[in-house]
Amino acid sequence: MAEPVTNIQLSPSKTLGSINGHDSIVEPNQTLSQDAQLNQENDVVVPTGKRNREDNDGEESSLHPMWKTSLCSFYRSHNNTCNHGDTCRYAHGEEELRPRPDNTWDPTSERAKKALKTETGEKCAVSEDVMMTEAVVDDDDYGSNHALSKCLVHLPRKWSSENLRNFLNEQGIAFKHAKKKKGMMIGFVTFEDEEQLKSSSKDLEGKTIGNKTVKVADVIPRSFEKKSNPSVASHQELDEGVDVPSSGALDAENNDKLAVDGSVSKSRSLRDTRNARKACPNGVSLPDWILKSREIGGLPCKLEGIIASPIVNGYRNKCEFSVGYSLEGKVTVGFMMGNFREGVTAVGEPIECPNVSNIACKYATIFQEFLQDSDLPVWNRFKNTGFWRQLTVREGRTSGNTDPAVTFGGIAEVMLIVQVSTANFDDALVAAEFKRLAQAFVAGGATSQCPTLPLTALIVQDHQGISNVAPADAPLHLLTLPKAGGDPEIGENNNAMDVRIHDYINNLQFSISPTAFFQVNTLAAEKLYSLAGDWACLGPDTLLFDICCGTGTIGLTLAHRVGMVIGIEMNASAVSDAHKNAEINGIKNIRFICSKAEDVMGSLLREYLNMTKKEDDSNTPKSGNDIPEDNACPEAENGEMASHCPENNNAEVGSEVQKDSTSEQVDGISEQAENVTGSQLRDDVNVPKEQSDDPNVCGSGNDIPGDSTCPGPETSEMTSRSENNNAEVGSEVQKGNSSENGNTSMQQFKNIVAIVDPPRAGLHPTVIKALRTHPRLRRLVYISCNPESLVANAIELCTPSPLKIEKGNKDNRGWRNMSSAGLARHRAKSMPISEAFHPVKAMAVDLFPHTPHCELVMLLER
Numbered sequence: 001m002a003e004p005v006t007n008i009q010l011s012p013s014k015t016l017g018s019i020n021g022h023d024s025i026v027e028p029n030q031t032l033s034q035d036a037q038l039n040q041e042n043d044v045v046v047p048t049g050k051r052n053r054e055d056n057d058g059e060e061s062s063l064h065p066m067w068k069t070s071l072c073s074f075y076r077s078h079n080n081t082c083n084h085g086d087t088c089r090y091a092h093g094e095e096e097l098r099p100r101p102d103n104t105w106d107p108t109s110e111r112a113k114k115a116l117k118t119e120t121g122e123k124c125a126v127s128e129d130v131m132m133t134e135a136v137v138d139d140d141d142y143g144s145n146h147a148l149s150k151c152l153v154h155l156p157r158k159w160s161s162e163n164l165r166n167f168l169n170e171q172g173i174a175f176k177h178a179k180k181k182k183g184m185m186i187g188f189v190t191f192e193d194e195e196q197l198k199s200s201s202k203d204l205e206g207k208t209i210g211n212k213t214v215k216v217a218d219v220i221p222r223s224f225e226k227k228s229n230p231s232v233a234s235h236q237e238l239d240e241g242v243d244v245p246s247s248g249a250l251d252a253e254n255n256d257k258l259a260v261d262g263s264v265s266k267s268r269s270l271r272d273t274r275n276a277r278k279a280c281p282n283g284v285s286l287p288d289w290i291l292k293s294r295e296i297g298g299l300p301c302k303l304e305g306i307i308a309s310p311i312v313n314g315y316r317n318k319c320e321f322s323v324g325y326s327l328e329g330k331v332t333v334g335f336m337m338g339n340f341r342e343g344v345t346a347v348g349e350p351i352e353c354p355n356v357s358n359i360a361c362k363y364a365t366i367f368q369e370f371l372q373d374s375d376l377p378v379w380n381r382f383k384n385t386g387f388w389r390q391l392t393v394r395e396g397r398t399s400g401n402t403d404p405a406v407t408f409g410g411i412a413e414v415m416l417i418v419q420v421s422t423a424n425f426d427d428a429l430v431a432a433e434f435k436r437l438a439q440a441f442v443a444g445g446a447t448s449q450c451p452t453l454p455l456t457a458l459i460v461q462d463h464q465g466i467s468n469v470a471p472a473d474a475p476l477h478l479l480t481l482p483k484a485g486g487d488p489e490i491g492e493n494n495n496a497m498d499v500r501i502h503d504y505i506n507n508l509q510f511s512i513s514p515t516a517f518f519q520v521n522t523l524a525a526e527k528l529y530s531l532a533g534d535w536a537c538l539g540p541d542t543l544l545f546d547i548c549c550g551t552g553t554i555g556l557t558l559a560h561r562v563g564m565v566i567g568i569e570m571n572a573s574a575v576s577d578a579h580k581n582a583e584i585n586g587i588k589n590i591r592f593i594c595s596k597a598e599d600v601m602g603s604l605l606r607e608y609l610n611m612t613k614k615e616d617d618s619n620t621p622k623s624g625n626d627i628p629e630d631n632a633c634p635e636a637e638n639g640e641m642a643s644h645c646p647e648n649n650n651a652e653v654g655s656e657v658q659k660d661s662t663s664e665q666v667d668g669i670s671e672q673a674e675n676v677t678g679s680q681l682r683d684d685v686n687v688p689k690e691q692s693d694d695p696n697v698c699g700s701g702n703d704i705p706g707d708s709t710c711p712g713p714e715t716s717e718m719t720s721r722s723e724n725n726n727a728e729v730g731s732e733v734q735k736g737n738s739s740e741n742g743n744t745s746m747q748q749f750k751n752i753v754a755i756v757d758p759p760r761a762g763l764h765p766t767v768i769k770a771l772r773t774h775p776r777l778r779r780l781v782y783i784s785c786n787p788e789s790l791v792a793n794a795i796e797l798c799t800p801s802p803l804k805i806e807k808g809n810k811d812n813r814g815w816r817n818m819s820s821a822g823l824a825r826h827r828a829k830s831m832p833i834s835e836a837f838h839p840v841k842a843m844a845v846d847l848f849p850h851t852p853h854c855e856l857v858m859l860l861e862r
């Protein structure tokens with residue numbers, strides 16, 4: 001998940017969720033009350049008579065923090081009567097209602113609705129503020145007098161400058177220059193004089209284009225007033241899939257867990273089973289999980305609760321700081337304060353962001369100070385010119401120590417990646433600036449702290465693209481770090497691609513290369529992976545597919561609990577890290593495939609599970625006959641169990657998997673013949689950094705230059721896909737199928753499980769098809785950073801097959817405007833006939849305290 005995150009549009013105030021009935025607070029590791037019955041009426045949750053309405057503790061009841069903080073639905077629906085009378089812990093009417101401990105109101109109450117309106121209004125006001133800064137304004141755009149310019153917001157993105165001028169002329173609005181920013185909803189108008197500015201601005205106010213009202217905003221803030229802080233930026237940027245921390249907008253002690261509860265339960269996409277209903281074919285009865293969803297507030301399965309982050313402040317091990325201008329026009333290194341597409345370019349310092357470590361803040365400050373005197377310009381997002389773009393601070397630890405009492409909370413390694421755009425700049429000047437920069441970081445680190453700030457590597461990433469999201473193959477250069485005491489310089493001849501930082505999960509060491517994905521909250525990730533493992537119901541005869549495995553974290557941390565792991569990852573350097581990580585931790589029963597999952601998933605399943613393509617294609621709904629009915633599950637590490645698991649302690653070879661699996665060739669490419677292609681899919685959503693279509697990434701379907709092939713396996717036990725020749729996939733898989741691994745031969749595996757951890761866009765349709773149509777895959781644990789794509793993928797995985805398959809509709813008009821769930825619904829109709837999964841349970845894990853985002857784990861079984 002780009003790293004974070006759930007793409008949930010939430011108010012920053014983090015209102016309470018209502019998933020567990022009236023008592024919405026979920027303690028970490030506490031599951032929701034069993035008897036809370038949910039009702040979908042008005043999309044809110046109301047209790048049934050089952051719960052205990054009276055607080056038996058008499059006087060204590062009045063002290064209960066949730067006393068009368070929720071409206072009594074019984075009272076409401078029974079003509080204002082309730083058998084519990086005054087002793088009922090729920091409020092009988094709005095008058096009795098009390099605010100909740102976090103100062104929010106029962107979401108079904110009039111007060112909450114009123115508060116929401118105000119809040120939405122405020123939010124709009126904030127997001128509509130154009131925090132364009134003086135420094136990004138060009139004379140060409142505004143004439144020589146910035147004070148005579150205005151910014152118009154909510155213009156149609158498609159408009160050109162000519163459209164804007166025509167509009168102004170048609171409306172009789174006088175102006176001097178007008179310029180529309182291509183692809184954005186903003187334009188700039190300059191006026192002849194003060195008088196024209198005033199009268200035209202007045203005329204422009206309230207004008208509408210389509211259904212949008214044009215907003216007229218100042219280009220240059222006349223006086224600095226801190227209207228916002230990066231917390232706003234964080235919400236907006238997170239919504240775009242950008243991994244940005246928030247400042248401490250959220251304060252109450254409990255807010256983190258409440259936020260997670262709130263975000264999950266309030267996510268409309270998660271609570272909306274309409275698309276799933278519609279995806280169900282005519283003549284086929286609705287599956288139980290859809291029928292029962294009404295009882296649980298529209299959710300596809302029970303939300304078990306929230307696992308809290310073991311660390312709440314300074315938890316981020318990676319921060320990407322933008323370079324830009326503050327509202328005062330000062331060069332600043334920090335977070336964007338709003339959405340660039342809406343014209344917000346101001347950058348705020350990260351110092352008030354509680355989730356950013358002190359170290360990261362200090363390096364941002366050092367860089368910011370350096371930039372005040374740099375001879376090279378900062379990046380101009382409008383003109384796509386400039387030099388300095390972004391600073392990424394990645395932190396590593398020497399051991400799993402995060403004790404704040406230990407120096408820097410155990411952070412012992414820091415990798416700094418400075419993103420620049422060197423095009424059109426003089427090489428000598430650039431080299432001199434880099435040298436100065438290295439000195440500044442070393443000197444700043446030495447003087448600003450005692451002991452010296454850790455700094456392991458300083459890397460420059462050269463990137464010319466429009467946004468700061470660089471492709472995986474953007475050139476990296478390692479800069480030499482001068483030694484503070486005049487010792488010889490280090491790093492001179494090293495290759496940036498060889499540089500690593502390290503972190504620990506479950507006592508395993510992970511080596512992380514500069515651009516590889518690694519969860520930003522390591523300690524919470526540890527909990528996430530354990531939960532996924534517990535729900536996956538693992539055992540010695542389990543074959544685990546770790547799909548989108550990154551540096552191998554999930555597979556490696558669970559390898560000791562299974563017979564064998566196959567990790568699939570498209571980022572070549574992450575796969576290289578994964579190999580290294582297996583090696584340094586002495587883990588042998590794991591293989592990594594460097595490829596896009598959509599290119600290899602079908603063939604891997606067939607090859608590893610000993611099926612011919614013919615069998616696979618013609619599979620009909622199966623009752624799971626080959627799976628023992630015995631639901632015993634091996635003891636989970638933290639006591640969590642999947643709802644029903646085949647017995648998987650038995651290492652006996654299942655007869656159905658004893659066939660020779662070497663005959664099958666792979667046709668990953670043909671697997672891609674979907675109605676909606678991956679790129680179409682990704683067009684509709686924000687593509688996270690990790691999901692690059694970079695042609696140099698192995699398995700991307702293009703020729704691969706010699707210097708960017710995947711690294712070879714570091715042990716003979718591991719498989720790495722270094723060529724993009726799909727015909728080779730089969731033979732490599734066959735290698736994996738040989739007996740070279742002794743007792744990890746795949747023929748022993750009776751329990752086949754997939755843990756998927758895709759980026760924000762979710763799984764590619766081809767991967768879903770492969771997982772869904774493989775009858776031996778009975779259990780799938782989905783880790784999601786984006787409920788929308790989770791819901792879309794779940795629709796395809798979980799809706800019943802039709803009696804007869806519809807031919808795919810090639811006419812894709814209108815699909816661009818469809819939601820991902822709508823698209824999934826259409827794709828589900830042409831899914832080959834196969835047994836559907838059903839959602840069993842879900843759990844949130846708070847990987848991102850101080851933000852409304854969390855990771856969601858959902859167990860699907862069949």
Ligand SMILES: C[S@@+](CC[C@H](N)C(=O)[O-])C[C@H]1O[C@@H](n2cnc3c(N)ncnc32)[C@H](O)[C@@H]1O
Nearest residue numbers: 001517548549550569570571596597690757759
């Ligand atoms: C949310 S990260 C999860 C990584 C890993 N499971 C972890 O927790 O560290 C998603 C990963 O999927 C990879 N990825 C994105 N698209 C992919 C694709 N089509 N096939 C395989 N891997 C993909 C990204 O490179 C990234 O490493």
